[in-house]
Amino acid sequence: MKNIILFDPVEARAELMPLTLTRPVALLRHGITTFAEKWQAAIPGNYSFETQDYLSIKYPCVLADDNLYIAGNVHPDKSLTEAVLALGAGERLVLKDGEVIARRGDGEKASVTYGGDVLKVDRLWDLFMLNDEAVRRDFALLTAGRESEPLRDSCCLIGDPENLFIEKGATVEGAVINVRKGPVYIGRDAEVMEGACLRGPIAMCEHSVVNMGGKIYGATTLGPYCKVGGELNNVVMTGYSNKAHDGFLGNAVIGEWCNLGAGCTASNLKNTYGPVRVWSMAQGRFVKTGLQFCGLIMGDHSKAGINTMFNTATVVGVGVNFYGSGFPRTFIPSFTEGTTHGMNDTDMERFFDTASRMMGRRHVELTPEDKEIFMKLREQ
Numbered sequence: 571m572k573n574i575i576l577f578d579p580v581e582a583r584a585e586l587m588p589l590t591l592t593r594p595v596a597l598l599r600h601g602i603t604t605f606a607e608k609w610q611a612a613i614p615g616n617y618s619f620e621t622q623d624y625l626s627i628k629y630p631c632v633l634a635d636d637n638l639y640i641a642g643n644v645h646p647d648k649s650l651t652e653a654v655l656a657l658g659a660g661e662r663l664v665l666k667d668g669e670v671i672a673r674r675g676d677g678e679k680a681s682v683t684y685g686g687d688v689l690k691v692d693r694l695w696d697l698f699m700l701n702d703e704a705v706r707r708d709f710a711l712l713t714a715g716r717e718s719e720p721l722r723d724s725c726c727l728i729g730d731p732e733n734l735f736i737e738k739g740a741t742v743e744g745a746v747i748n749v750r751k752g753p754v755y756i757g758r759d760a761e762v763m764e765g766a767c768l769r770g771p772i773a774m775c776e777h778s779v780v781n782m783g784g785k786i787y788g789a790t791t792l793g794p795y796c797k798v799g800g801e802l803n804n805v806v807m808t809g810y811s812n813k814a815h816d817g818f819l820g821n822a823v824i825g826e827w828c829n830l831g832a833g834c835t836a837s838n839l840k841n842t843y844g845p846v847r848v849w850s851m852a853q854g855r856f857v858k859t860g861l862q863f864c865g866l867i868m869g870d871h872s873k874a875g876i877n878t879m880f881n882t883a884t885v886v887g888v889g890v891n892f893y894g895s896g897f898p899r900t901f902i903p904s905f906t907e908g909t910t911h912g913m914n915d916t917d918m919e920r921f922f923d924t925a926s927r928m929m930g931r932r933h934v935e936l937t938p939e940d941k942e943i944f945m946k947l948r949e950q
Contacts, residue, residue: 573615573636574640575640577620577639583595586694589697592826594606595621596609599775601791618631636659639677640671659674661682662677662681689707695861708773716735733749740759743763745766754770754771754772758776760774766784771790772791772792773790781799784799785802786798787802793810793811797812799814805822806823810826815833817833820865830874831874831877845862848864848900865883867884871921880898887903889905889921889947892908896909922936
């Protein structure tokens with residue numbers, strides 16, 4: 571078995587904060603699966619991660635005599651996979667601009683230039699902007715040669731049935747599903763309740779739920795155990811997070827273990843219709859995106875109370891608890907809590923207690939390694 575190490579590209583990892591504050595880049599979800607799961611399917615082997623020192627507590631790097639390193643923000647396809655596997659000892663695979671996307675060993679022997687197109691995520695907004703293509707790619711791979719579970723007679727399907735795939739254990743009743751603009755994937759034990767409307771491309775991972783009357787536009791990904799309601803448009807939810815009630819979320823990325831209260835709404839368009847700037851945690855300043863639409867970016871374990879209103883392109887760090895009326899600032903630092911009248915540092919013992927209760931509902935443990943990572947982040 572090959573020993574494969576998915577490494578964090580330095581610039582991409584920095585620009586993808588706050589999502590990469592709590593995980594290696596390769597564990598970001600894009601399309602249906604994470605980058606790590608995509609590569610595991612493309613090249614079977616023993617996988618580990620080369621990431622930040624404080625994250626290595628939970629995600630250690632495992633070395634062997636012959637190690638194949640692959641950038642954790644890159645989608646595999648047949649051509650790229652063949653190029654990676656063709657690397658000789660000491661060789662590295664680079665793009666035309668010199669960016670290294672794979673190497674065998676130290677990669678100091680020679681460079682091989684890859685001339686094909688590469689789908690990769692370098693910035694926060696790439697996660698939702700490129701999610702359409704990511705969902706389509708994953709849908710094709712995951713459903714090839716397989717047969718979908720049948721759609722119940724209570725539902726209405728618009729478009730080619732080949733673009734709908736329902737895994738075993740999923741429940742879909744009284745829903746309208748439109749696959750003319752893209753495929754819809756409904757994962758194992760997922761549920762689409764009556765009155766929901768889905769317009770592809772959409773990926774629902776295992777145990778995810780769309781509540782009654784939910785309106786979900788593509789390109790949207792609901793990670794494992796996510797529960798949503800209201801209106802979503804081009805949203806990537808990593809997993810175990812909820813936006814279960816009415817309210818709007820668009821052109822957004824939500825981490826794990828987040829909760830958006832009833833009526834929570836996030837703007838994705840400025841009143842001026844002008845270009846959007848977003849806070850870069852790496853650069854410590856607002857940067858131009860070149861986009862007209864950009865919504866909420868939220869790190870893991872962050873919460874928003876009922877009727878919270880987020881301005882266009884708001885970035886929320888890890889472990890934030892915002893509540894009360896009015897718009898918060900468009901950047902909320904990690905481990906803070908409060909209202910528009912003032913944010914205070916979070917008490918970590920109370921944070922751990924809340925996280926443990928929330929995770930326990932999904933039979934997931936907050937481990938000592940998790941706590942150590944959060945404490946390291948708090949120190950930073």
